[in-house]
Amino acid sequence: MAVGDTAAGVARGKVLATGFIGPDAPREEDLYKCVHCGLCLNACPTYVETGLETESPRGRIALMKAVFEGRAGVEPGVTEHWDLCIQCRACEAACPSGVPYGRLIEQAQAQMRPRRRGVLGRFVAWLAYAQILPSPRRMRAVSAALRLYQRSGLRALVRASRVLRLVRPLAEAEASLPDLSRPAFRASGQVYPAQGETRYRVGLLSGCVMPIFHGPTMEAAVRVLTRNGCEVHVPAAQGCCGSLNLHGGDLDGGRAMARRNIDAFLDAGVDVVISASAGCGATMKESADLFRDDPAYAAKAARFGAMTRDITEFLASLPLDPPRAGTPGRVTYQDSCHLVHAQRLSAPPRALMAAVPGLELVEMEHSDRCCGAGGSYQITQREMSGQLRAHKLEEAAATGAATIATANPGCMVQFALGAREAGLDVRVCHVVDLLDEAYRREGA
Amino acid sequence: MSSAVSPAELVPALEGRGVPLATDAAASFAIAGVRPLAVASPTTVEELGAALAAASELGAAVVPWGGGTRQGLGLPPSRYHLALDMRGLDRVLAHEPADLTVTVQAGCTVGALQGALGGAEQWLPVDPPLPDRATVGGTLAAGIAGPLSAGFGLPREMVIGMRAVLPDGTVVKSGGNVVKNVTGFAMDRLHVGGLGTLGVIAEVTFKIVPVPRKEATVVAGFPTPHAAVEAYNAAAANGLPIIAAEVLSPGNTSEVAGVRADGWALLLRVAGRPSAVERAIDASSAACREHGAKLGDLAEDSVSAALWDRVADLGWLDAPPAITMRIAVPPSRGPEAAELLRPHRTGALIALNVPRGVVRWADPSGGLDMSAGAAVGLVKGVGTELRHQIAAMGGSLVIEGWDRGHGLDPWGPPGDAFEVMRGLKEQYDPQGILNPGRYVGGL
């Protein structure tokens, strides 16, 4: 005969020992909100791709419950399924019971960190999470090295030599690098005055990856904001928002970085904090939860979270000054996961594009399904990331659009790589780039 | 199984169980010249069970008999001792207008049932030929669907509950009185179309529908069945409330009072609220005209309903035809199948149920003008040539009303899962007493 619900089992004290450790373990009240109804399944890109419950949100939560109940450990057979999660949080939007999946998977990832095997993996994680991401200076150094690699002819040489073929992961990582020949954007405490009357004082997140890989988009963001009455502050004290650390399970490291940004932006005295990166924005909005057990930062984090807006969200909420020139052509839009699922914003970017004269938005199928970028996922889960990317490009190409717009740096990198792989002549950009171009054409 | 059952055993066994017997009626229950030893006429489900229990004990072969209109279906029974005249079980047991359900005994004729429902402005959208003779149980068992199946699906779709009697006399129930029910297996599905070979349908609960407030029939003549079907497709694409759509072969529309159309006639029956019907008339007339049709007179309300009574009866108007065929192909191949049949006998009726791809073929003369030799030739031609052509379309061809004896299987090949069908027969009628040898694959 069937066994009762495990929650009841827990209540009856059947459980000997939970396999989770530390204060950041997945919480019981979150885990048991999941009634395993399965409504999340079809929203999950890895489940759709594999058809396996182990690679579904419900399955991953079941594994967390199993660890919580002491029926399994944080061990092989469990961890690789948490690892395969892209953390797109599409499941969270689909969940009727309000399971905070994003929080749960981050906490589960955090349980895996201290137990990670392999010296190399730990070293790379340490290098990325502890040494490079927290430091804008080191980020710039890495990017300078990469730029040198690309510009010096070394890239051409390496590609021609086919040496990369020997190490496929390296080859793909290399291929996924965006073109760094464009100028970087640097946060140095600068203030850009509003055009005309100053209606809003906004802080702009520069962060880690965006300014280096997508410097021109950051500049476009500044132009679009100032054009719409914003005085834009870019505090020098800011750095990476910490979301990559958090997604990777480095909760303490992530919190340290988040504290720095909270202080930087609250000190800047702005009304609104704006992120042009959906992933960063989502993390920033959820600051209150991150610091709920930190009396010193709880209140500040809550205030910071409430001040945060995605750039498309903020612009769409304004009486936008509509561009008088157009960007004619067909565009398709990929919903960035952390915009549509984590922040539940699907209308604002579309509203902005609709404001551009001549722009024809053609929706691709499954525009709200993850492209497989997922921060470091591109590198750590090459195969799945590649499969998802290939499907995405097919769906995007089917629209016949010459431009793929999105709202997050990771997605832009992933689509650009996919387009190269597929030999597609499409342009990948941020929604804000389209708006900016339209404004800039007004003079022409 | 020994077939040595004598009247001396059977009659007392039945009488001993209190089963009412019809006297001197055996002749009217003859099949292919073979008369039963006795005719039982149960008036209750218990009596029906008793009759079957008695037969089962003796190993007597039983032929359940409703209105008898479809006894020409299938092979003659390999053994035949007892006819089970179901017409005594003819009561409407419960009609709940507000629930849109009715429970009726199997021997009630379809016509009588419609009469009982009509008072509440409701009906069962099931329209076999000769509804005043065809019983509910017989219609279901024979798997007969009329033109209304185009709009409402097969009669089985309306069944929500059933009591059936197994060959050993056990009364078993499946489903219930409610329109939505997933409790237990859908056993009724075995008996619908099962030709009484696994059990005898005793009572049926149907979901029913309100009688449409208005109906009308658009009649149009086309040069080919293809053109007629294209016009139908154009009309149907609009989501119009078309509840029946038949294409009739040339020369047959005169059979249907008030209908005149040259060539192949498309008859579209539309029903619903007046506003919907009016729009459906306009749109389907336009679709017909656009496809080169000449429109006949529009039939409305009772005229339309009476017209369809006759369409359902086509081929059966005067007497059961000597030969009819039922051909089912994927619906898109329907017109092709209709044309294939045409050369086989000019003047025969070909009626294509368009959305279902089912063709009825009948000799309207009742076969009286067909010499035995011509009939044999026709059937052999059908068996060798036509059946292959139909099978190549993914279709099936069933011959009914033919008095057999020419070595032709009226059913054709039984399909993929025949072993399961054989298994069903072994499970539910291990003695093989119900309609033995008459069904698909000789079951």
Place this chain on the structure above:
Amino acid sequence: MDALVRELQRAVGSRYVLSRPQELLVYEYDGAVERALPGVVAVPGTAAQAAQVVAIARRHGLPVVPRGAGTGLSGGAIPIHGGVLMPMTRLNRVLEIDPLERMAIVEPGVVNIDISKAAEPYGLRYAPDPSSQKACTIGGNVAENAGGPHCLAYGVTTNHVMGMEIVLADGTLAWVGGRNHELPGYDLRGVLIGSEGTLAVTTKVAVRLQPVPEAVTTILAIFQDEDDASAAVTAIVGAGIVPAAIEMMDRLTIQAVEPAIHAGYPADAGAVLLVEVEGLREPVAEESEEVQQVCYRHGATEVRVADDPTLRERLWAGRKTALGALGRLAPNYYLLDGVVPRTKILEALRRIREISGEYALPIANVFHAGDGNLHPCILFDERMPGQTQRSREAGGAVLRTCIDLGGALSGEHGVGLEKQEYMELSFSEADMDAMARLNPAFGAGDTFNPGKVFPTGASCVELLQHPAIARLGVDAFV
């Protein structure tokens, strides 16, 4: 076991055979609360592979339990006797859509709503819409003969499935039914639909499609009490209108929903009816008008009408979040699925109120009023001593009430494990014996999903221990 795993790996590929104990844990549950671990999980990618898995399991004397998305609410996909669990989720291709014949051939792992999405460009849809339609698969729908809110007008799964390709217990593939509407022979398709995966495994499904209606109007009516609302339901049908859906929420549900979504239901509202009519524009407008009049005549205090998708969605919002909102009233609930004749709804609700009083547990009602499919939801708190037990007893009393009123044990969730011990309320031993003989007829033996549907002989006390308790939040399913 090792030999079995190796053979399965050869059949479906090693990526798709799961045998590590941790991984089996994620296949021990479905959408309800029953649990059991499979021995091994094999996920075929083709019909031929599914047939191979069946043959391999049979050779090893192990049962095969087919599984769709695992959203079922009666334990249908729970491998209580272990063996090989066979999710059909990789068989998820729409193979063919024939707009002229209005049919599609799909693999069993295709998600219900994806059929309609694939048919949409042709102006067609697949009608049955279980509330889990965004996740549940057509194969699971076939196994359970699934329903949904809009089955009032269009019928349930069996009315829309024309045929299936199946794997029999001996590992052979066969078609039953198909695009030909009148194949001679027994309607094997018909008995397989709703047989809960106990007779064969479905590997392809031919479904009927129907035109997307030209117009849809949703009417929301607010009543002072349930009696008025129930009378309105009867009167709507009595007026010769068969809406696409008629849904109802009772007072308790409204009290939970209003603070959650601020639908604007008055504080004293006793019942809310949602009626949807669809079809051609003109009749839809007329029927909408008539439905409104009937509602007012039966004491509706307010009627709201919407015909564009966004506004209609807003009217449905309260209904769709109802169960989640009930979480505001109690931490646990036991969700039932009984059916009564439409005319007995009033009586059923009265008796459920009495049962609620008798067992001192609140019972909320959110249900498909049009076809009498009740979903009483017994609210309790498992932390309070005795409440869990009482909730089960109350559930038994509710099901008995449904049967007493001429209804059925399950309208759409199926029997599975949840209700097998209640089968005797509906069926005699002879009835069930006849049903059980389908198994040898299909040569199924213990091959497919053993231990389901039929009573196992558990006593009444054990019956009441049956843990058919859902925790909060299964909004999706009623």
